[in-house]
Amino acid sequence: MADLHTVNKSPFDKNSLEAAIKFSQAGSSILLIEDGVYGAMKGTSAEAMVKGAMGDKKMYALKSDLMARAIKDDRIIEGVTVVDYAGFVDLVEANDKVQAWL
């Protein structure tokens, strides 16, 4: 079992995503929510960091928050899994605990 790390801040505004990536174990899941979903966007200055993290961690992004911020499927980094609220619940259930990076 592993942990689920949630990130709700923009990677361009705060280092929450960077910290979550740095301080989470291999095999962890990182779920981007609220402004955190900007980290799932292609072509940004944060893309390389996110791609690097996906070498040994799973990356998810919440659909409703992507939609509100106009981040369409074709703008999402390959390998990032889009989940809805039910998928969020499944991730919580599948992991030992949830750690929030604010």
Next chain:
Amino acid sequence: MSDIKKFMYLNRRAPYGTIYAWESLEVVLIGAAFDQQVSLMFMDDGVFQLVKGSDTSQSDMKNFLPTYRTLGDYGVRHLYVDKASLEARGLTTDDLIEVAWEDFETEEEVDNIVEAVDADQVVQLMAESEVVFSF
């Protein structure tokens, strides 16, 4: 009112995650009643406020993107966007909404008052402003 001042609203926050973007818009709309010379500047995550295609149907939040489109009708003359902020986020002006403007007295029209500007222009525009409201 004879004492017209140059107002700039500086927007540096993403929409929805915090209340800043919405609050800024509210203040702009209220301020519009006072007949000042108003421009808006979007930089850093603030540029996300103007990205078209927002859909809040599954978020239980008000989609306030359409409100930006009305700003031209409220006397806002310029919406400036920092180019470097767009580029760092993989965006271009094609990703942004267009806002039309019309002077109802002279019937002068501008199709789109959203304009990308470089850092030197940002410096100049802020320096020229008499009041800068930060959000």
